[in-house]
Amino acid sequence: MTLIMLNAIQYPIRRLFEGLEVGFDGPFGPVWNPLRQLGTLAFFFFWVAAVSGIYVFIFFDTSVSGAYPSIEQLTHQQWFAGGIMRSLHRYSSDAMVICMGLHGLREFSRDRYRGARWFTWFTGIPLIWLLLISGISGYWLVWDELAQYVAINSMEWLDWLGIFGHSVAENFLTRGSLDDRFFSLLVFMHIFAPLFLLFAMWIHILRVNRAKSNPPRGLAIGSFIMLLALSIAYPAVSHPPADLGRVPSTLYPDWFFMALYPLFDAAGAGTLWALVMGGSLLLCVLPWLPPLRRNPAPEVYLEQCNGCTRCFEDCPYSAITMQPRTDGRPFEQEAVVNSDLCTACGICVGACPMSTPFRREGELQTGIDLPSLSLNTLYKKINQGIELTKNTPPEGQARLLLIGCDHGTDVNGFAGSGVGTVSLPCIGMLPPSFLDYLLSGDRMDGVMLTGCAQCDCHHRLGIEWTEQRLAGMRDPYLRKRVPRNRLHVHWAAANQGSALGHQLKTFQNRLQDLAATDSREAK
Ligand code: HEM
Ligand code: SF4
Ligand code: SF4
Secondary structure (H helix, E strand, O other), rough: OOOHHHHHHHHHHHHHHHHHHHHHHHHHHHOOHHOOOHHHHHHHHHHHHHHHHHHHOOOOOOOOOHHHHHHHHHOOHHHHHHHHHHHHHHHHHHHHHHEEEHHHHHHHHHHHHOOOHHHHHHHHHHHHHHHHHHHHHHHHHHHHHHHHHHHHHHHHHHHHOOOOOHHHHHHHHHOOOHHHHHHHHHHHHHHHHHHHHHHHEEEEEEEEOOOOOOOOOOHHHHHHHHHHHHHHHHHOOOOOOOOOOOOOOOOOOOHHHHHHHHHHHHHHHHEEEEEHHHHHHHHHHHHEEEEOOOOOOOEEEEOOOOOOHHHHHHHOOOOOEEEEEOOOOOOEEEEEEOOOOOOOHHHHHHHHOOOOOOOOOOOOOOOEEEEEEEEHHHHHHHHHHHHHHOOOOOOOEEEEEEEEEOOOOOHHHHHHHEEEEEOOOOOOHHOOOOHHHHOOOOOOOOOEEOOOOOOOOOOOOHHHHHHHHHOOOOOOOOOOOOOOHHEEEEOOOOHHHHHHHHHHHHHHHHHHHHHHHHHHHHO
8 A cells, every 4th residue: 555545545534533523622622522532431431341241240140041031130120220230231332342443543544553653553453353252242141032143143153264173053053952051151251351351451552651541530420421321211121032943033233243243144254254354454464554654763862861761751652761871971870762662753852851952052962862853953943933033023013933743733834924933743842941942032022832632642742741841740841930921822633723823813912912011111
Protein backbone atom coordinates (compact mmCIF):
# COMPACT_ATOMS: atom_id res chain seq x y z
CA MET A 1 0.00 0.00 0.00
CA THR A 2 1.39 3.42 -0.87
CA LEU A 3 1.26 6.41 1.44
CA ILE A 4 -1.23 8.11 -0.91
CA MET A 5 -3.58 5.13 -0.69
CA LEU A 6 -3.24 5.05 3.09
CA ASN A 7 -4.01 8.76 3.36
CA ALA A 8 -7.03 8.32 1.08
CA ILE A 9 -8.42 5.69 3.49
CA GLN A 10 -7.49 7.52 6.70
CA TYR A 11 -8.62 11.01 5.70
CA PRO A 12 -12.42 10.54 5.42
CA ILE A 13 -12.50 8.46 8.62
CA ARG A 14 -10.47 11.10 10.48
CA ARG A 15 -12.72 13.90 9.22
CA LEU A 16 -15.81 11.97 10.29
CA PHE A 17 -14.39 11.43 13.78
CA GLU A 18 -13.26 15.07 14.06
CA GLY A 19 -16.73 16.30 13.07
CA LEU A 20 -18.43 14.03 15.61
CA GLU A 21 -15.93 14.89 18.35
CA VAL A 22 -16.48 18.61 17.96
CA GLY A 23 -20.25 17.95 17.96
CA PHE A 24 -19.95 15.91 21.17
CA ASP A 25 -17.78 18.61 22.79
CA GLY A 26 -20.95 20.76 22.97
CA PRO A 27 -23.07 18.64 25.34
CA PHE A 28 -20.25 16.69 27.05
CA GLY A 29 -17.39 19.20 27.14
CA PRO A 30 -13.90 18.09 26.04
CA VAL A 31 -13.09 16.26 29.31
CA TRP A 32 -16.16 14.03 29.30
CA ASN A 33 -16.36 13.61 25.54
CA PRO A 34 -16.81 9.82 25.14
CA LEU A 35 -15.17 9.83 21.70
CA ARG A 36 -11.97 11.07 23.30
CA GLN A 37 -12.19 8.39 26.02
CA LEU A 38 -12.88 5.23 24.04
CA GLY A 39 -9.96 3.19 25.46
CA THR A 40 -10.72 4.12 29.07
CA LEU A 41 -14.44 3.48 28.52
CA ALA A 42 -13.64 -0.01 27.19
CA PHE A 43 -11.77 -0.63 30.46
CA PHE A 44 -14.70 0.71 32.48
CA PHE A 45 -17.22 -1.51 30.69
CA PHE A 46 -14.94 -4.48 31.31
CA TRP A 47 -15.15 -3.86 35.07
CA VAL A 48 -18.95 -3.46 34.94
CA ALA A 49 -19.18 -6.78 33.04
CA ALA A 50 -16.81 -8.43 35.53
CA VAL A 51 -18.71 -7.35 38.66
CA SER A 52 -22.17 -8.07 37.22
CA GLY A 53 -20.86 -11.41 35.87
CA ILE A 54 -19.67 -12.48 39.33
CA TYR A 55 -23.12 -11.70 40.74
CA VAL A 56 -24.90 -13.69 38.02
CA PHE A 57 -22.49 -16.60 38.46
CA ILE A 58 -23.36 -16.91 42.16
CA PHE A 59 -26.92 -17.92 41.17
CA PHE A 60 -25.96 -19.89 38.07
CA ASP A 61 -26.37 -23.67 37.94
CA THR A 62 -23.50 -25.13 35.89
CA SER A 63 -25.33 -28.31 34.80
CA VAL A 64 -26.95 -28.71 31.34
CA SER A 65 -30.40 -29.17 32.82
CA GLY A 66 -30.05 -26.52 35.55
CA ALA A 67 -28.47 -23.67 33.56
CA TYR A 68 -31.56 -22.38 31.77
CA PRO A 69 -33.96 -22.51 34.77
CA SER A 70 -31.39 -20.82 37.02
CA ILE A 71 -31.04 -17.91 34.60
CA GLU A 72 -34.82 -17.68 34.14
CA GLN A 73 -35.29 -17.55 37.89
CA LEU A 74 -32.68 -14.83 38.22
CA THR A 75 -34.25 -12.80 35.41
CA HIS A 76 -37.90 -12.96 36.54
CA GLN A 77 -38.03 -13.71 40.26
CA GLN A 78 -35.09 -11.49 41.14
CA TRP A 79 -35.64 -8.93 38.36
CA PHE A 80 -34.80 -5.98 40.69
CA ALA A 81 -31.26 -7.32 41.37
CA GLY A 82 -30.27 -10.43 39.42
CA GLY A 83 -32.29 -9.40 36.37
CA ILE A 84 -30.68 -5.98 36.31
CA MET A 85 -27.24 -7.53 36.86
CA ARG A 86 -27.80 -9.88 33.92
CA SER A 87 -28.81 -6.96 31.70
CA LEU A 88 -25.86 -4.88 32.90
CA HIS A 89 -23.59 -7.82 32.07
CA ARG A 90 -24.95 -8.05 28.54
CA TYR A 91 -25.10 -4.33 27.76
CA SER A 92 -21.67 -3.53 29.21
CA SER A 93 -20.17 -6.30 27.04
CA ASP A 94 -21.89 -4.82 23.97
CA ALA A 95 -20.66 -1.34 24.94
CA MET A 96 -17.14 -2.71 25.22
CA VAL A 97 -17.33 -4.06 21.66
CA ILE A 98 -18.51 -0.66 20.40
CA CYS A 99 -15.78 1.24 22.28
CA MET A 100 -13.06 -1.17 21.19
CA GLY A 101 -14.09 -0.99 17.53
CA LEU A 102 -14.30 2.81 17.48
CA HIS A 103 -11.08 3.18 19.49
CA GLY A 104 -9.07 0.99 17.08
CA LEU A 105 -10.56 2.76 14.04
CA ARG A 106 -9.85 6.18 15.53
CA GLU A 107 -6.20 5.38 16.32
CA PHE A 108 -5.83 4.09 12.74
CA SER A 109 -7.39 7.21 11.20
CA ARG A 110 -5.11 9.47 13.26
CA ASP A 111 -2.03 7.51 12.23
CA ARG A 112 -1.33 6.61 15.84
CA TYR A 113 -0.53 2.98 15.14
CA ARG A 114 2.70 2.99 13.12
CA GLY A 115 6.32 3.59 14.09
CA ALA A 116 6.97 3.40 17.82
CA ARG A 117 3.26 2.75 18.42
CA TRP A 118 3.22 -0.56 16.52
CA PHE A 119 3.39 -2.56 19.77
CA THR A 120 0.21 -1.02 21.19
CA TRP A 121 -1.59 -1.60 17.90
CA PHE A 122 -0.30 -5.14 17.53
CA THR A 123 -1.30 -6.10 21.08
CA GLY A 124 -4.76 -4.60 20.45
CA ILE A 125 -5.57 -7.26 17.82
CA PRO A 126 -5.76 -10.26 20.24
CA LEU A 127 -8.13 -8.13 22.32
CA ILE A 128 -10.67 -8.24 19.51
CA TRP A 129 -10.70 -12.06 19.49
CA LEU A 130 -10.53 -12.46 23.24
CA LEU A 131 -13.48 -10.10 23.68
CA LEU A 132 -15.50 -11.93 21.01
CA ILE A 133 -14.68 -15.33 22.58
CA SER A 134 -15.61 -13.99 26.03
CA GLY A 135 -18.98 -12.73 24.80
CA ILE A 136 -19.88 -15.71 22.61
CA SER A 137 -18.99 -18.24 25.34
CA GLY A 138 -21.22 -16.23 27.68
CA TYR A 139 -24.19 -16.68 25.36
CA TRP A 140 -23.68 -20.48 25.46
CA LEU A 141 -24.23 -20.62 29.20
CA VAL A 142 -27.84 -19.45 29.00
CA TRP A 143 -28.50 -22.71 27.10
CA ASP A 144 -31.46 -21.37 25.19
CA GLU A 145 -32.14 -21.64 21.44
CA LEU A 146 -29.69 -18.85 20.63
CA ALA A 147 -27.01 -20.65 22.68
CA GLN A 148 -27.81 -23.84 20.79
CA TYR A 149 -27.42 -22.11 17.40
CA VAL A 150 -24.22 -20.29 18.38
CA ALA A 151 -22.63 -23.31 20.09
CA ILE A 152 -23.31 -25.72 17.21
CA ASN A 153 -22.11 -23.24 14.57
CA SER A 154 -18.99 -22.38 16.58
CA MET A 155 -18.11 -26.05 17.06
CA GLU A 156 -18.69 -26.86 13.39
CA TRP A 157 -16.46 -23.94 12.54
CA LEU A 158 -13.72 -25.29 14.83
CA ASP A 159 -14.22 -28.84 13.53
CA TRP A 160 -13.29 -27.64 10.03
CA LEU A 161 -9.69 -27.30 11.26
CA GLY A 162 -9.61 -31.02 12.14
CA ILE A 163 -7.29 -30.42 15.11
CA PHE A 164 -9.36 -32.20 17.77
CA GLY A 165 -9.16 -35.69 16.20
CA HIS A 166 -12.95 -36.06 16.49
CA SER A 167 -15.95 -33.81 15.87
CA VAL A 168 -16.63 -31.45 18.80
CA ALA A 169 -19.99 -30.56 17.24
CA GLU A 170 -21.09 -34.17 17.85
CA ASN A 171 -21.60 -33.20 21.49
CA PHE A 172 -24.65 -31.25 20.28
CA LEU A 173 -26.11 -33.75 17.83
CA THR A 174 -29.04 -35.28 19.72
CA ARG A 175 -31.06 -34.75 22.88
CA GLY A 176 -28.95 -35.99 25.78
CA SER A 177 -25.65 -35.97 23.85
CA LEU A 178 -24.43 -32.90 25.75
CA ASP A 179 -23.15 -34.01 29.15
CA ASP A 180 -22.42 -31.94 32.26
CA ARG A 181 -18.65 -32.38 31.88
CA PHE A 182 -18.62 -30.78 28.46
CA PHE A 183 -20.96 -28.05 29.66
CA SER A 184 -18.57 -27.32 32.57
CA LEU A 185 -15.83 -26.91 29.97
CA LEU A 186 -17.92 -24.17 28.33
CA VAL A 187 -18.37 -22.52 31.73
CA PHE A 188 -14.59 -22.55 32.31
CA MET A 189 -14.06 -21.02 28.90
CA HIS A 190 -16.32 -18.12 29.83
CA ILE A 191 -14.32 -17.55 33.01
CA PHE A 192 -10.85 -17.88 31.54
CA ALA A 193 -11.38 -15.92 28.30
CA PRO A 194 -12.13 -12.65 30.20
CA LEU A 195 -9.16 -13.30 32.51
CA PHE A 196 -6.90 -13.64 29.47
CA LEU A 197 -8.56 -10.54 28.07
CA LEU A 198 -7.67 -8.57 31.19
CA PHE A 199 -4.08 -9.78 31.03
CA ALA A 200 -3.91 -8.84 27.33
CA MET A 201 -5.37 -5.38 28.12
CA TRP A 202 -2.55 -4.89 30.61
CA ILE A 203 0.05 -5.86 27.98
CA HIS A 204 -1.70 -3.53 25.49
CA ILE A 205 -0.89 -0.44 27.56
CA LEU A 206 2.44 -1.66 28.94
CA ARG A 207 4.55 0.62 26.76
CA VAL A 208 2.30 3.65 27.27
CA ASN A 209 3.75 5.81 30.05
CA ARG A 210 1.06 6.77 32.61
CA ALA A 211 -1.63 5.16 30.47
CA LYS A 212 -5.09 6.25 31.52
CA SER A 213 -7.29 3.23 32.07
CA ASN A 214 -10.09 4.97 34.01
CA PRO A 215 -12.49 7.41 32.37
CA PRO A 216 -13.21 10.72 34.15
CA ARG A 217 -15.54 10.02 37.10
CA GLY A 218 -18.47 11.99 35.63
CA LEU A 219 -18.30 10.09 32.37
CA ALA A 220 -18.09 6.77 34.22
CA ILE A 221 -21.15 7.63 36.34
CA GLY A 222 -23.07 8.86 33.29
CA SER A 223 -22.22 5.71 31.31
CA PHE A 224 -23.27 3.52 34.22
CA ILE A 225 -26.59 5.34 34.57
CA MET A 226 -27.14 4.88 30.85
CA LEU A 227 -26.51 1.12 31.14
CA LEU A 228 -28.76 0.94 34.18
CA ALA A 229 -31.60 2.77 32.40
CA LEU A 230 -31.23 0.45 29.41
CA SER A 231 -31.26 -2.58 31.73
CA ILE A 232 -34.50 -1.43 33.37
CA ALA A 233 -36.21 -0.38 30.12
CA TYR A 234 -35.13 -3.41 28.05
CA PRO A 235 -34.15 -6.23 30.40
CA ALA A 236 -32.05 -9.00 28.86
CA VAL A 237 -34.20 -12.11 28.37
CA SER A 238 -33.61 -15.62 27.06
CA HIS A 239 -34.95 -17.42 24.01
CA PRO A 240 -36.97 -20.62 24.62
CA PRO A 241 -34.83 -23.38 26.18
CA ALA A 242 -32.41 -25.28 23.94
CA ASP A 243 -33.69 -28.52 22.46
CA LEU A 244 -31.08 -30.44 20.50
CA GLY A 245 -33.83 -32.42 18.80
CA ARG A 246 -35.27 -29.29 17.20
CA VAL A 247 -33.86 -26.58 14.90
CA PRO A 248 -34.60 -23.11 16.33
CA SER A 249 -36.89 -21.15 14.02
CA THR A 250 -36.68 -17.49 15.11
CA LEU A 251 -33.55 -16.03 16.68
CA TYR A 252 -32.61 -12.53 17.82
CA PRO A 253 -28.80 -12.53 17.73
CA ASP A 254 -26.62 -9.98 19.50
CA TRP A 255 -25.02 -8.52 16.39
CA PHE A 256 -22.13 -7.00 18.33
CA PHE A 257 -20.85 -10.52 19.01
CA MET A 258 -22.56 -12.62 16.36
CA ALA A 259 -22.11 -10.67 13.13
CA LEU A 260 -19.98 -13.45 11.60
CA TYR A 261 -22.53 -16.27 12.06
CA PRO A 262 -24.76 -15.49 9.06
CA LEU A 263 -21.56 -15.47 6.99
CA PHE A 264 -20.77 -18.95 8.27
CA ASP A 265 -24.26 -20.10 7.29
CA ALA A 266 -23.97 -18.56 3.84
CA ALA A 267 -20.32 -19.14 2.88
CA GLY A 268 -19.17 -22.06 5.05
CA ALA A 269 -16.38 -22.66 7.53
CA GLY A 270 -13.45 -22.50 5.07
CA THR A 271 -14.42 -19.06 3.73
CA LEU A 272 -14.93 -17.72 7.25
CA TRP A 273 -11.55 -19.04 8.41
CA ALA A 274 -9.89 -17.45 5.38
CA LEU A 275 -11.64 -14.17 6.12
CA VAL A 276 -10.84 -14.16 9.84
CA MET A 277 -7.21 -15.23 9.45
CA GLY A 278 -6.66 -12.94 6.44
CA GLY A 279 -8.29 -9.98 8.26
CA SER A 280 -6.25 -10.55 11.42
CA LEU A 281 -3.03 -10.89 9.44
CA LEU A 282 -3.79 -7.70 7.55
CA LEU A 283 -4.39 -5.86 10.86
CA CYS A 284 -1.11 -7.29 12.24
CA VAL A 285 1.02 -6.03 9.35
CA LEU A 286 -0.87 -2.74 8.91
CA PRO A 287 1.72 -0.66 10.87
CA TRP A 288 4.27 -1.54 8.18
CA LEU A 289 1.99 -0.87 5.18
CA PRO A 290 3.89 1.38 4.64
CA PRO A 291 6.17 1.87 7.67
CA LEU A 292 6.22 5.32 9.26
CA ARG A 293 9.14 7.51 8.23
CA ARG A 294 10.06 8.78 11.67
CA ASN A 295 12.04 11.83 12.52
CA PRO A 296 15.26 10.90 14.35
CA ALA A 297 15.06 10.45 18.11
CA PRO A 298 16.56 13.14 20.36
CA GLU A 299 20.22 13.08 21.31
CA VAL A 300 21.48 13.53 24.86
CA TYR A 301 24.34 16.02 25.37
CA LEU A 302 26.07 14.87 28.52
CA GLU A 303 27.96 18.14 29.01
CA GLN A 304 24.52 19.77 29.54
CA CYS A 305 22.76 16.89 31.34
CA ASN A 306 22.74 16.83 35.13
CA GLY A 307 20.63 13.68 35.38
CA CYS A 308 17.61 15.50 36.85
CA THR A 309 15.15 12.85 35.42
CA ARG A 310 12.61 15.40 34.15
CA CYS A 311 12.80 14.13 30.56
CA PHE A 312 12.41 10.57 31.85
CA GLU A 313 9.32 11.57 33.87
CA ASP A 314 7.67 13.45 31.00
CA CYS A 315 8.27 11.13 28.04
CA PRO A 316 4.85 9.73 26.98
CA TYR A 317 6.31 6.49 25.60
CA SER A 318 8.87 5.43 28.22
CA ALA A 319 11.56 5.97 25.58
CA ILE A 320 13.99 7.42 28.13
CA THR A 321 15.74 5.51 30.90
CA MET A 322 18.05 6.89 33.56
CA GLN A 323 21.34 5.00 33.64
CA PRO A 324 24.60 5.25 35.63
CA ARG A 325 26.79 8.14 34.57
CA THR A 326 29.41 7.35 31.94
CA ASP A 327 31.30 10.64 31.59
CA GLY A 328 32.83 10.96 35.05
CA ARG A 329 30.91 14.16 35.89
CA PRO A 330 29.70 14.35 39.51
CA PHE A 331 26.14 13.26 38.83
CA GLU A 332 24.65 9.85 39.52
CA GLN A 333 22.64 9.34 36.35
CA GLU A 334 22.30 10.31 32.73
CA ALA A 335 19.38 10.14 30.31
CA VAL A 336 19.51 7.47 27.61
CA VAL A 337 17.02 7.42 24.69
CA ASN A 338 15.71 4.22 23.11
CA SER A 339 15.03 5.35 19.55
CA ASP A 340 12.74 2.33 18.86
CA LEU A 341 10.22 3.64 21.38
CA CYS A 342 10.50 7.33 20.48
CA THR A 343 7.89 9.28 18.47
CA ALA A 344 10.12 12.39 18.19
CA CYS A 345 7.50 14.52 19.94
CA GLY A 346 10.10 16.77 21.60
CA ILE A 347 8.32 16.78 24.99
CA CYS A 348 11.65 15.83 26.63
CA VAL A 349 13.22 18.98 25.17
CA GLY A 350 10.49 21.07 26.80
CA ALA A 351 11.10 19.24 30.10
CA CYS A 352 14.86 19.77 30.27
CA PRO A 353 15.90 22.61 32.62
CA MET A 354 18.82 23.34 30.29
CA SER A 355 16.40 24.25 27.46
CA THR A 356 16.49 27.97 28.07
CA PRO A 357 17.13 30.95 25.81
CA PHE A 358 18.81 32.83 28.69
CA ARG A 359 21.95 30.71 29.19
CA ARG A 360 23.66 31.41 25.91
CA GLU A 361 27.14 31.66 24.51
CA GLY A 362 26.90 31.24 20.75
CA GLU A 363 24.55 28.38 19.81
CA LEU A 364 21.81 27.37 22.27
CA GLN A 365 22.61 24.02 23.82
CA THR A 366 20.49 21.77 25.98
CA GLY A 367 20.67 18.38 27.68
CA ILE A 368 18.44 16.59 25.17
CA ASP A 369 17.73 17.88 21.69
CA LEU A 370 15.73 16.93 18.60
CA PRO A 371 17.85 16.68 15.44
CA SER A 372 14.81 17.57 13.27
CA LEU A 373 14.08 20.77 15.23
CA SER A 374 16.91 21.69 17.56
CA LEU A 375 16.42 24.14 20.40
CA ASN A 376 18.69 26.54 18.56
CA THR A 377 16.48 26.34 15.44
CA LEU A 378 13.41 26.89 17.61
CA TYR A 379 15.11 29.94 19.12
CA LYS A 380 15.80 31.30 15.62
CA LYS A 381 12.20 30.63 14.51
CA ILE A 382 10.86 32.49 17.51
CA ASN A 383 13.13 35.43 16.80
CA GLN A 384 12.03 35.36 13.15
CA GLY A 385 8.43 35.47 14.39
CA ILE A 386 9.29 38.54 16.48
CA GLU A 387 10.91 40.26 13.50
CA LEU A 388 8.00 39.41 11.19
CA THR A 389 5.46 41.04 13.46
CA LYS A 390 7.52 44.23 13.62
CA ASN A 391 6.94 44.76 9.90
CA THR A 392 3.31 43.74 9.53
CA PRO A 393 0.94 45.30 12.09
CA PRO A 394 -1.17 48.27 11.12
CA GLU A 395 -0.72 51.29 13.35
CA GLY A 396 -1.41 50.55 17.03
CA GLN A 397 -2.17 46.84 16.57
CA ALA A 398 -0.85 44.44 19.20
CA ARG A 399 1.95 42.07 18.15
CA LEU A 400 1.73 38.48 19.22
CA LEU A 401 3.27 35.10 18.62
CA LEU A 402 0.98 32.12 18.02
CA ILE A 403 2.70 28.85 18.94
CA GLY A 404 0.96 25.63 17.96
CA CYS A 405 1.63 22.04 17.01
CA ASP A 406 1.75 19.99 13.81
CA HIS A 407 -1.39 18.00 14.71
CA GLY A 408 -3.95 20.65 15.72
CA THR A 409 -5.10 23.61 13.62
CA ASP A 410 -2.35 24.73 11.22
CA VAL A 411 -1.11 27.93 12.88
CA ASN A 412 0.91 29.10 9.88
CA GLY A 413 -2.33 30.15 8.15
CA PHE A 414 -2.70 32.94 10.78
CA ALA A 415 0.70 34.60 10.11
CA GLY A 416 0.67 38.31 9.23
CA SER A 417 -1.09 41.41 10.50
CA GLY A 418 0.83 41.52 13.78
CA VAL A 419 0.84 37.73 14.25
CA GLY A 420 3.98 35.59 14.05
CA THR A 421 3.63 31.80 14.10
CA VAL A 422 5.72 28.81 15.15
CA SER A 423 4.63 25.16 14.85
CA LEU A 424 6.19 22.41 16.98
CA PRO A 425 5.90 18.61 16.79
CA CYS A 426 4.01 18.90 20.10
CA ILE A 427 3.19 21.93 22.26
CA GLY A 428 4.87 20.05 25.15
CA MET A 429 8.18 20.75 23.41
CA LEU A 430 8.00 24.42 24.34
CA PRO A 431 10.14 25.16 27.39
CA PRO A 432 8.30 27.71 29.62
CA SER A 433 11.49 29.83 29.72
CA PHE A 434 10.75 30.81 26.11
CA LEU A 435 7.51 32.45 27.26
CA ASP A 436 9.56 34.27 29.88
CA TYR A 437 11.95 35.37 27.12
CA LEU A 438 9.08 36.64 24.95
CA LEU A 439 6.93 38.34 27.57
CA SER A 440 9.16 39.47 30.43
CA GLY A 441 11.67 40.83 27.98
CA ASP A 442 8.87 42.79 26.21
CA ARG A 443 9.81 41.21 22.91
CA MET A 444 6.12 40.61 22.18
CA ASP A 445 2.83 42.14 23.38
CA GLY A 446 1.39 38.68 23.84
CA VAL A 447 1.77 34.96 23.23
CA MET A 448 -1.00 32.56 22.38
CA LEU A 449 -0.53 28.81 22.76
CA THR A 450 -2.56 26.17 21.01
CA GLY A 451 -2.22 22.48 20.19
CA CYS A 452 -4.60 19.60 19.68
CA ALA A 453 -8.10 19.53 21.21
CA GLN A 454 -8.19 19.44 25.00
CA CYS A 455 -7.78 15.88 26.38
CA ASP A 456 -6.72 14.74 22.93
CA CYS A 457 -3.01 15.50 22.55
CA HIS A 458 -1.59 13.57 19.59
CA HIS A 459 1.44 12.78 21.74
CA ARG A 460 -0.78 12.03 24.76
CA LEU A 461 0.80 14.21 27.46
CA GLY A 462 1.89 17.44 25.74
CA ILE A 463 -1.21 19.45 26.72
CA GLU A 464 -1.29 18.12 30.29
CA TRP A 465 2.38 18.89 30.93
CA THR A 466 2.07 22.35 29.33
CA GLU A 467 -0.91 23.24 31.55
CA GLN A 468 0.90 22.00 34.65
CA ARG A 469 4.11 23.87 33.77
CA LEU A 470 2.16 27.11 33.21
CA ALA A 471 0.30 26.64 36.50
CA GLY A 472 3.58 26.13 38.39
CA MET A 473 2.69 22.53 39.23
CA ARG A 474 5.37 20.83 37.20
CA ASP A 475 9.02 21.51 36.54
CA PRO A 476 10.18 23.38 34.59
CA TYR A 477 7.47 25.86 35.54
CA LEU A 478 6.68 29.32 34.18
CA ARG A 479 8.24 31.97 36.40
CA LYS A 480 5.95 34.21 38.43
CA ARG A 481 7.29 37.37 36.82
CA VAL A 482 5.73 36.48 33.45
CA PRO A 483 2.57 38.64 33.02
CA ARG A 484 -0.24 36.11 32.75
CA ASN A 485 -2.67 38.59 31.18
CA ARG A 486 -0.45 38.62 28.10
CA LEU A 487 -0.56 34.87 27.71
CA HIS A 488 -3.57 33.07 26.27
CA VAL A 489 -4.11 29.32 25.81
CA HIS A 490 -6.73 27.88 23.50
CA TRP A 491 -6.69 24.19 22.56
CA ALA A 492 -8.19 23.48 19.13
CA ALA A 493 -8.55 20.35 17.00
CA ALA A 494 -7.46 20.44 13.35
CA ASN A 495 -11.02 21.31 12.24
CA GLN A 496 -11.49 24.15 14.75
CA GLY A 497 -9.55 26.79 12.83
CA SER A 498 -12.38 29.35 12.80
CA ALA A 499 -12.80 29.17 16.60
CA LEU A 500 -9.04 29.59 16.98
CA GLY A 501 -9.08 32.58 14.60
CA HIS A 502 -11.86 34.17 16.65
CA GLN A 503 -9.94 33.64 19.90
CA LEU A 504 -6.83 35.11 18.29
CA LYS A 505 -8.65 38.26 17.20
CA THR A 506 -10.27 38.70 20.62
CA PHE A 507 -6.91 38.24 22.36
CA GLN A 508 -5.21 40.71 20.00
CA ASN A 509 -7.93 43.30 20.77
CA ARG A 510 -7.52 42.64 24.51
CA LEU A 511 -3.77 43.19 24.22
CA GLN A 512 -4.44 46.46 22.41
CA ASP A 513 -6.75 47.64 25.22
CA LEU A 514 -4.11 46.55 27.75
CA ALA A 515 -1.46 48.58 25.95
CA ALA A 516 -3.78 51.62 25.81
CA THR A 517 -4.48 51.36 29.56
CA ASP A 518 -0.76 50.95 30.32
CA SER A 519 0.15 54.03 28.27
CA ARG A 520 -2.65 56.10 29.92
CA GLU A 521 -1.38 55.05 33.36
CA ALA A 522 2.20 55.87 32.35
CA LYS A 523 1.11 59.44 31.49
C1 HEM B 1 -10.45 -4.23 25.06
C2 HEM B 1 -10.18 -3.35 24.17
C3 HEM B 1 -9.22 -2.21 24.33
C4 HEM B 1 -8.95 -1.45 25.42
C5 HEM B 1 -9.55 -1.58 26.80
C6 HEM B 1 -7.97 -0.48 25.04
C7 HEM B 1 -7.46 0.49 25.86
C8 HEM B 1 -6.46 1.37 25.53
C9 HEM B 1 -5.89 2.36 26.41
C10 HEM B 1 -6.32 2.59 27.84
C11 HEM B 1 -4.93 3.02 25.72
C12 HEM B 1 -4.00 4.10 26.25
C13 HEM B 1 -4.64 5.45 26.16
C14 HEM B 1 -3.70 6.50 26.70
O1 HEM B 1 -3.58 6.60 27.92
O2 HEM B 1 -3.12 7.20 25.89
C15 HEM B 1 -4.88 2.47 24.40
C16 HEM B 1 -4.03 2.89 23.39
C17 HEM B 1 -4.02 2.37 22.12
N1 HEM B 1 -4.85 1.39 21.61
FE1 HEM B 1 -6.22 0.34 22.67
N2 HEM B 1 -7.64 -0.67 23.73
C18 HEM B 1 -8.39 -1.72 23.26
C19 HEM B 1 -8.40 -2.24 21.98
C20 HEM B 1 -7.60 -1.78 20.94
C21 HEM B 1 -7.63 -2.29 19.61
C22 HEM B 1 -8.55 -3.39 19.10
C23 HEM B 1 -6.71 -1.58 18.90
C24 HEM B 1 -6.35 -1.72 17.46
C25 HEM B 1 -6.04 -2.84 16.92
C26 HEM B 1 -6.09 -0.63 19.79
C27 HEM B 1 -5.12 0.27 19.45
C28 HEM B 1 -4.52 1.17 20.30
C29 HEM B 1 -3.42 2.05 19.94
C30 HEM B 1 -2.73 2.11 18.58
C31 HEM B 1 -3.12 2.81 21.08
C32 HEM B 1 -1.97 3.79 21.23
C33 HEM B 1 -2.37 5.21 21.04
C34 HEM B 1 -1.18 6.11 21.23
O3 HEM B 1 -0.06 5.63 21.31
O4 HEM B 1 -1.37 7.30 21.27
N3 HEM B 1 -6.67 -0.77 21.02
N4 HEM B 1 -5.83 1.46 24.30
S1 SF4 C 1 10.95 12.91 21.71
FE1 SF4 C 1 9.08 12.33 22.84
S2 SF4 C 1 8.97 10.09 22.69
FE2 SF4 C 1 11.06 10.69 22.11
S3 SF4 C 1 12.24 10.56 23.99
FE3 SF4 C 1 11.54 12.67 23.85
S4 SF4 C 1 9.60 12.72 24.99
FE4 SF4 C 1 10.08 10.55 24.58
S1 SF4 D 1 15.87 16.72 31.55
FE1 SF4 D 1 17.82 17.37 30.65
S2 SF4 D 1 19.21 17.53 32.39
FE2 SF4 D 1 17.46 16.35 33.10
S3 SF4 D 1 18.04 14.20 32.76
FE3 SF4 D 1 16.94 14.84 30.92
S4 SF4 D 1 18.54 15.57 29.52
FE4 SF4 D 1 19.45 15.45 31.57
